[in-house]
Amino acid sequence: MEFDLIECIGRHCALARADVVLGIGDDAALLAPPAGHHLAVSTDTLVDGVHFVHGTPARDIGWKALAVNLSDLAAMGATPAWALLALTLPHADHAFVDDFAAGFAELAAPHALALVGGDTTSGPLAIGVTVLGLVPAGQALRRDGARVGDVVCVTGTLGDAAAGLRWLDEAVAQREAVDPTSRAALLQRMRRPQPRVAAGLALRGLASACIDVSDGLLADLGHVARRSGVGIEVAADALPASPALRHACDGALRVRLQASGGDDYELAFTAAPERLDAIRHALEAVDCGVSCIGTVVAGSGVRLLAADGSAIALPSAGWQHFA
Numbered sequence: 001m002e003f004d005l006i007e008c009i010g011r012h013c014a015l016a017r018a019d020v021v022l023g024i025g026d027d028a029a030l031l032a033p034p035a036g037h038h039l040a041v042s043t044d045t046l047v048d049g050v051h052f053v054h055g056t057p058a059r060d061i062g063w064k065a066l067a068v069n070l071s072d073l074a075a076m077g078a079t080p081a082w083a084l085l086a087l088t089l090p091h092a093d094h095a096f097v098d099d100f101a102a103g104f105a106e107l108a109a110p111h112a113l114a115l116v117g118g119d120t121t122s123g124p125l126a127i128g129v130t131v132l133g134l135v136p137a138g139q140a141l142r143r144d145g146a147r148v149g150d151v152v153c154v155t156g157t158l159g160d161a162a163a164g165l166r167w168l169d170e171a172v173a174q175r176e177a178v179d180p181t182s183r184a185a186l187l188q189r190m191r192r193p194q195p196r197v198a199a200g201l202a203l204r205g206l207a208s209a210c211i212d213v214s215d216g217l218l219a220d221l222g223h224v225a226r227r228s229g230v231g232i233e234v235a236a237d238a239l240p241a242s243p244a245l246r247h248a249c250d251g252a253l254r255v256r257l258q259a260s261g262g263d264d265y266e267l268a269f270t271a272a273p274e275r276l277d278a279i280r281h282a283l284e285a286v287d288c289g290v291s292c293i294g295t296v297v298a299g300s301g302v303r304l305l306a307a308d309g310s311a312i313a314l315p316s317a318g319w320q321h322f323a
Helices: 002-012 058-076 094-111 160-166 170-175 180-191 197-203 217-228 243-248 251-260 273-285
Strands: 020-022 037-047 079-089 114-122 126-136 151-155 209-212 231-235 267-271 290-297 301-305
Touching: 002 094, 037 058, 058 079, 058 094, 058 126, 058 180, 058 197, 058 209, 079 094, 079 197, 094 114, 151 231, 151 273, 160 180, 160 243, 160 251, 170 180, 180 243, 197 267, 197 273, 209 217, 217 231, 217 251, 217 267, 217 301, 243 251, 267 273, 273 290
Parallel strands: 079 114, 231 301
Antiparallel strands: 037 126, 079 126, 151 267, 151 290, 209 267, 231 290
16 A cells, blocks of 8 residues: 555656666665755655644645745755655545645656655654755855845745735634635645745855745744844835735734744845845846845844834744744
């Protein structure tokens, strides 16, 4: 039964790459990374009831399981190459696995990502994905390069996924007067995040530090501030919002969703001000919007500022496990 499940996954994800010497079917994969490159390796686990709500379509789970990992590679400026998948299932559900693998493969294909191995086992539903990417030696984006005077920027828009989760319950959305069209767009962002791989590649040599926004903008910028030994100030009125979010809510709720909601999978980065024009052109070339939202300052920590310069306190800066 286990081998039937593995074969089902392999049918969807059988992408051929010349650098895969030996893929699925042996005790380990054999890979041939090119000379002059570093391997960027990241892993994430998604658990039913924690990272996705019970009843989420399997195809969307497959997409998101890969997307959150590709977002880590994007933040490093790495090109995706290979992946490993560990799938824990309550029972041998072939229909679930078939749909899950289809969603996984749907996102893997445009990135030429090859699934080269993994594992299946029985237990509560959980998905572990490890991705490996390639980045020319010395060109990786990192969290520790922000410098005082740098600008702070973010790709795309913020808050949609958190809003989608808030209004996942249709009754709640109706009670809070969220129109169906906006709700559908927000739910799509929650279920199918788009990893900014092309943007990460475009930022190599331009950004001084970079991180993907997964736990919430303020929480993730906090990692950059700590690793770089600096402080960061973010202007609340500069946070970019999609038309759907603007239509659905405003004021303090919108700022909270944007600043601490999480699950955006955009790239937050710092850069020297003189590189802004080059950054805008580079991101425009890959059809990615960008907003300047703050400044790197001396000190420590991250502060969210109102238009008058006063600090805005939020109930939480972002998602934390074991909190």
